[in-house]
Amino acid sequence: MHVCSLRLSHFRNYDTLEVEFHPQLNLFLGSNAQGKTNVLEALYCLSTTRSFRGSSDDEIVQFSQEAAAIESVVQREEGQEQVRLELRRDKPKTLLVNGKKQKKLSSLLGRLPAVVFSPDDLFLVKGGPSLRRRYLDTMMFQMDAGYLAHLQQYERALKQRNSLLRQRVPNLESQLAVWDLPLAQHGAAIMKRRLEISAQLSRSAGEALRDLTGGAEKFEVRYEPTLPVEGDEGSLEKKMIEAFTKARREEIARGVTVVGPHRDDLGLWVNGQMLRKFGSQGQQRTGALALKLAQLDILAEGCHTAPLVLFDDVMAELDDKRQAFFLNRLQQGGQAFLTGTAPADFAAAQAKARVFRVEAGKIQMTQEGPKPVPVRA
Ligand SMILES: Nc1ncnc2c1ncn2[C@@H]1O[C@H](COP(=O)(O)OP(=O)(O)O)[C@@H](O)[C@H]1O
Ligand SMILES: [Mg+2]
DSSP: OEEEEEEEEEETTEEEEEEEOOSSEEEEEOOTTSSHHHHHHHHHHHHHSSOTTOOOHHHHBOTTOSEEEEEEEEEETTEEEEEEEEEESSSOOEEEETTEEOSOGGGGTTTSOEEEEOGGGHHHHHSOHHHHHHHHHHHHHHHOHHHHHHHHHHHHHHHHHHHHHHHTOTTHHHHHHHHHHHHHHHHHHHHHHHHHHHHHHHHHHHHHHHHHTTTOOOEEEEEEOSSOOOSOHHHHHHHHHHHHHHHHHHHHHHTSOOSSGGGOEEEEEETTEEHHHHOOHHHHHHHHHHHHHHHHHHHHHHHTSOOEEEEESOGGGSOHHHHHHHHHHHTTSSOEEEEESSGGGGGGGGGGSEEEEEETTEEEEEEOOOOOOOOOO
């Protein structure tokens, strides 16, 4: 599977754009603030319906315009498909597939999986737990629409419950209890799934880190929930309700829900040491790369297709050995989009790619790239 073409209108700094991609490697070169990341962002929106920069539609729609559109033709095994996403300032997005409006945006998820590599990935290791939860969640909901439904309902229930806690309404205890059950039901489903994926992640990230460090570093990813995830979903639900009851006084004192998957974390350990606290900057960067490579492997398996690889300003940070490693990985399958400010950023990749020059919201192809070699769709 690959994206054949992309058309944008009033998306960020693009009035209109039409580009045809290489089925394997695509490089975008240009100075800062010209629109390179915006192209990757548009592709990621087609993959997940949202921006990887956490931007709202209001920020994405071009200044002084009311609506933006992202449209692409995707080549699948079963044929070509046209996907169009329309974004408006204060209205929900619309999704059209082959010209037909889709009832649910989420029908897009998992059809065109994508993984972004960016210098900000370092925060996956160094930053707070919310980034690691988001990493887990974006991976999970591309593979499992049921997970997204649990997550959305959990978040809705949590919001209601926290607002009761903040307002200190009368009969607070009995009002809180109303939300305990939905929170426990969706929470238990989320925690079970996170536990499973964490085990898979630990294996996959472990392999990736071994490859990246020539076997020197052993990576362990541990799921760290606020209460032990044991037994089946039903008994976990019961345990969560007990935990809410136990935490009642603390919750009322602090005005927030203190137990549940919204407080989960992933523990990252390298050679038995906590990466966030004891890893060198280099080890932390490599750990983050390994987490992203694991995401690539897990999504490929879970979505039954090689994800798009969006490599935003990352090549320049890698030494020659790592560049060669990634180039080799990228050529094993899937379609890749890389950005950089100078040709030297890409080293060997350049000869094998279609190259585009990005300047002030305009894109020009400067090298067509090799005739594609057949790969797995
Ligand atoms: N909603 C928007 N409307 C118009 N221009 C925008 C919008 N959002 C961002 N931009 C512009 O996009 C440019 C940044 O694009 P970006 O893709 O991040 O650059 P880079 O080439 O450095 O990756 C900036 O010039 C910024 O002003
Ligand atoms: Mg950029």
